[in-house]
Amino acid sequence: MVSKVDRSPGADSSGVFRRPRIILRPKKVEDISTILQNIKSYPSPVRPLGADYSQARCVGGDGGTTLDTQPFNKILEIEGNLVRAQSGVRVGDLVRTLAERGLELPLTPEIANISLGAVATASLPQPSLQDGLAQMSSCVAAMKIITPQGKAMTVTDREPDLMRVLRSSYGLLGVVHEVVLKVRDIVPVKIDYQSFSLKEFGARFSSIVNAPGALRLQIFPFNDRITVERRILDVEASTSRSGIWQIRNSVLKNVLPVFGSSVGGMLAVPAHATLNRAARGVVMYAHEWMRELPREAWKARFTYSLWSFAQTEFPRLLSEYFAFCHAYHKQHRYRCNIVHTSSRLHRDRNSLFSLSYDGPAFTIEPSSVGDKGWDDFLIDFNEFASQRGGVPTFNQTRALQPGHVSKAFGERLKLFRSLRKRTDPLNRLQHSYFSHLMG
Numbered sequence: 001m002v003s004k005v006d007r008s009p010g011a012d013s014s015g016v017f018r019r020p021r022i023i024l025r026p027k028k029v030e031d032i033s034t035i036l037q038n039i040k041s042y043p044s045p046v047r048p049l050g051a052d053y054s055q056a057r058c059v060g061g062d063g064g065t066t067l068d069t070q071p072f073n074k075i076l077e078i079e080g081n082l083v084r085a086q087s088g089v090r091v092g093d094l095v096r097t098l099a100e101r102g103l104e105l106p107l108t109p110e111i112a113n114i115s116l117g118a119v120a121t122a123s124l125p126q127p128s129l130q131d132g133l134a135q136m137s138s139c140v141a142a143m144k145i146i147t148p149q150g151k152a153m154t155v156t157d158r159e160p161d162l163m164r165v166l167r168s169s170y171g172l173l174g175v176v177h178e179v180v181l182k183v184r185d186i187v188p189v190k191i192d193y194q195s196f197s198l199k200e201f202g203a204r205f206s207s208i209v210n211a212p213g214a215l216r217l218q219i220f221p222f223n224d225r226i227t228v229e230r231r232i233l234d235v236e237a238s239t240s241r242s243g244i245w246q247i248r249n250s251v252l253k254n255v256l257p258v259f260g261s262s263v264g265g266m267l268a269v270p271a272h273a274t275l276n277r278a279a280r281g282v283v284m285y286a287h288e289w290m291r292e293l294p295r296e297a298w299k300a301r302f303t304y305s306l307w308s309f310a311q312t313e314f315p316r317l318l319s320e321y322f323a324f325c326h327a328y329h330k331q332h333r334y335r336c337n338i339v340h341t342s343s344r345l346h347r348d349r350n351s352l353f354s355l356s357y358d359g360p361a362f363t364i365e366p367s368s369v370g371d372k373g374w375d376d377f378l379i380d381f382n383e384f385a386s387q388r389g390g391v392p393t394f395n396q397t398r399a400l401q402p403g404h405v406s407k408a409f410g411e412r413l414k415l416f417r418s419l420r421k422r423t424d425p426l427n428r429l430q431h432s433y434f435s436h437l438m439g
């Protein structure tokens with residue numbers, strides 16, 4: 001019925017401590033119900049595992065049962081503007097299959113490894129083009145879940161309040177085994193780059209955010225530089241495909257963030273020749289910028305953390321962040337050794353813990369190879385972010401404390417907590433990470 005794959009001795013090789021007593025790979029949907037109903041054989045907490053690439057301990061273990069969704073890897077149906085797939089499907093596999101049919105998701109992440117279970121229930125903000133569509137979970141129109149009591153349930157966006165909570169549920173309200181996602185006809189994306197000093201960025205901020213397109217920033221606090229990558233849907237796509245590929249290779253190599261790099265110092269600012277060329281416009285399809293991380297997350301040798309901040313305050317915030325990075329380096333001789341990135345997020349209330357629930361926002365994502373000093377930097381960065389009204393995630397923000405979470409989510413956290421208590425009174429799905437943070 002289910003295959004036992006491992007008995008974990010303790011912290012796993014990624015360094016994310018978990019220690020489950022048992023790890024299972026259910027083969028059928030009914031197996032999930034059986035596991036959830038049988039507390040003696042399958043101890044609590046039961047924690048669903050997607051692709052296992054989160055930066056925080058949101059999967060967990062705690063002497064319980066890890067339920068690996070990897071065998072649920074089938075794309076079931078592509079019909080009209082919807083695709084139905086199992087929760088263990090990797091978003092990269094889905095996106096490539098859709099592209100072969102001339103379709104795409106309304107949002108495409110840069111990382112291919114993410115599971116659809118995480119797409120549906122975790123925080124995955126992406127550079128956005130419109131209100132209501134700034135997190136991957138907003139692409140989800142329906143999901144099938146097994147409740148903590150082992151009952152099957154289907155929820156669709158005809159029940160927006162329930163969907164809003166489920167889209168932020170991290171496996172705490174049920175195990176998702178199937179999702180329906182919205183798709184659209186594939187559209188080429190024109191990408192332009194502009195580089196600014198902090199002062200120039202502040203002065204031009206209103207035209208930067210008001211011009212059309214999705215925005216991804218590369219931030220260089222020690223070089224006083226911000227590169228703005230603007231992605232515009234290019235319905236007319238005049239550039240020939242061979243031209244696209246030539247430029248794309250150069251851009252991917254030199255301009256987009258470098259993953260898996262073991263650079264010891266600051267990543268170089270993209271070469272001017274490349275930026276000048278790119279500034280004239282690169283055209284590519286969204287699925288072409290996806291990249292595969294190594295099979296084990298820790299081998300990526302790259303780690304990051306993420307908070308979001310109100311768009312209205314962003315230039316001031318960025319200037320304070322530059323000052324924070326300089327002061328931190330002066331005092332502790334530590335600075336992040338990979339480029340900091342940022343995404344602009346339109347207002348999106350489709351998930352309870354959305355990073356842009358209160359209005360348009362920008363993320364700040366410091367990155368590092370995880371060298372000595374990084375963990376301490378994050379503790380201070382979290383304080384910096386929380387004091388300035390930042391909003392964290394439970395899967396991509398490291399070293400979170402309960403105070404950060406209650407300050408950022410307030411009443412929404414209370415609502416989630418009371419719903420969770422009612423739907424899972426025996427704490428079948430909750431582990432110490434969430435009980436510590438959510439109370």
Ligand SMILES: Cc1cc2nc3c(=O)[nH]c(=O)nc-3n(C[C@H](O)[C@H](O)[C@H](O)COP(=O)(O)OP(=O)(O)OC[C@H]3O[C@@H](n4cnc5c(N)ncnc54)[C@H](O)[C@@H]3O)c2cc1C
Pocket residue numbers: 047048049050051052053054055058059069087088109110111113114115116117118119121122124125169170171172174175176177293297300302303395396
């Ligand atoms: C080096 C690196 C770089 C990255 N860069 C980016 C990036 O640029 N952009 C980006 O968007 N992401 C990026 N990510 C991925 C990001 O960290 C995601 O948080 C993560 O990958 C989530 O997907 P997952 O399938 O690995 O989820 P997991 O870590 O396996 O799970 C995440 C949460 O979802 C829950 N869950 C999973 N499946 C189910 C299910 N079936 N039912 C209910 N709950 C479920 C889990 O219990 C857990 O709480 C990066 C990751 C790494 C390691």
